[in-house]
Amino acid sequence: MNLEAYLEANEKEHLQQLFNLLRFPSISALSAHKNDVLACAEFIKNHLANLGFENAELLPTKGNPVVYADWLHAPGQPTVLVYGHYDVQPVDPLPLWTTPPFEPEIRDGRIFARGATDDKGQTFLHFKALEALFQTEGKLPVNIKFCIEGEEEIGSAHLPDFLEKNAERFQADVLLISDTGMIAPGRPTICYGLRGLVAFELHVETAKRDLHSGEHGGGVPNAIHALAELIASFHDAEGRITVDGFHDQVTSVTAEELQAFRDLGHDDEAYRTSLGLPALHGEPGFSTLERLWVRPTLEVNGIYGGFQGEGTKTVIPREAHAKLTCRIVPDQTPEHIYQTIERHIEKHTPKGARVTLTRQDSGRPYVTPFHHPAIQWAAKAYEKAYGVEATFTRGGGSIPIVETFDRLLHIPVVLMGFGLPDENMHAPDENFALENFRLGTRTLAYYYQGLPDALK
Structure with missing residues (x-):
């Protein structure tokens, strides 16, 4: 069975596994959910071990533990460090949810639950992409390390100190993260900067x-x-x-980058309408994309x-x-x-x-040159799965630990996100598109397959 056939044949089971992950109310901001956070970490550790990853364990920090696992049996091939987070935002205001936030449900081609897109759903894509490679090829084309933390939604306060003390364990050639988004459905997007x-x-x-x-x-x-x-x-x-x-x-943005923003064809009126706003509002003298990404x-x-x-x-x-x-x-x-x-x-x-x-x-904010081969190969993997060229953008959100990884490990950071602007991240009725669940898994599998050649 080839990779695509395996993913299609096992999609129903994979969704049920994701639903089990989404049922944990792993809200790091609320002390009442401390046990739920720990139970969620344990679930991920066991899931990775069952997939065939080794050394699966919960590494203690001064806060919530980091889930670690690895597979290091591809000699001479690059090592990819996969980062994600298993904690989620609070669910308030609860009355605005159509269905309970920790009872996942599929409606209108989307998975509804807290954490569906931020970030359990996107991190889960890596698990399934690598599982598919294990099952269809019997091995992985690259070495893998996981760093899945439980405090991203509260600023990753304890992770920098933890990483400084464990930098050797997490050394790799590429850091791969899926916790960003696409600018529109069917428009794969690689984020090269974060506020x-x-x-x-x-x-x-x-x-x-x-x-x-x-x-x-x-x-x-x-x-x-x-x-x-x-x-x-x-x-x-x-x-x-x-x-x-x-x-x-x-720091001022270059004229080349501003032109790239204009070339994206952002529609202010469509953006305004999609949010139900009477009018847009922001710092005078700057376009909407500048306000969202670089101001x-x-x-x-x-x-x-x-x-x-x-x-x-x-x-x-x-x-x-x-x-x-x-x-x-x-x-x-x-x-x-x-x-x-x-x-x-x-x-x-x-x-x-x-x-x-x-x-x-x-x-701290983070910006990386997007001409690195590891990032350019991400664009090719997206194109193979989605059938269109990928777009390079900055992101308005924050992943606080990215700058720390960059400073400590000195490796390229590849942000391959699959969320959509209307998926209600941090809000009631958070959701994740089934299309991106399917194509995202394939994109990541293609990325892992081709990375060794891309880095030669």
């Missing part, structure tokens, strides 16, 4: 307790008002970030405070909170961004309020 991440929380306090809005209204500060005023100070009316020094480290951002992700229940409660809240993240671009650093935010808050704290800034996740 970095800076996350923080704002805590605003005023009085020592909530106050009666009749007895004290008009004479005391309101924590929510203060928070809203502070948040509003981060941007001007047109969408520019107004934090002094925020853009100091931003930094400062976004409010959540805000809370005061009375949230049904009906009315006439209080002046004593505290209010907001969660914010920045996407940063070369050559910005998390440290510099934190410092500019701190200075801005000191300068703009409203009268009568006390503001505390709490630092959270961070990760």
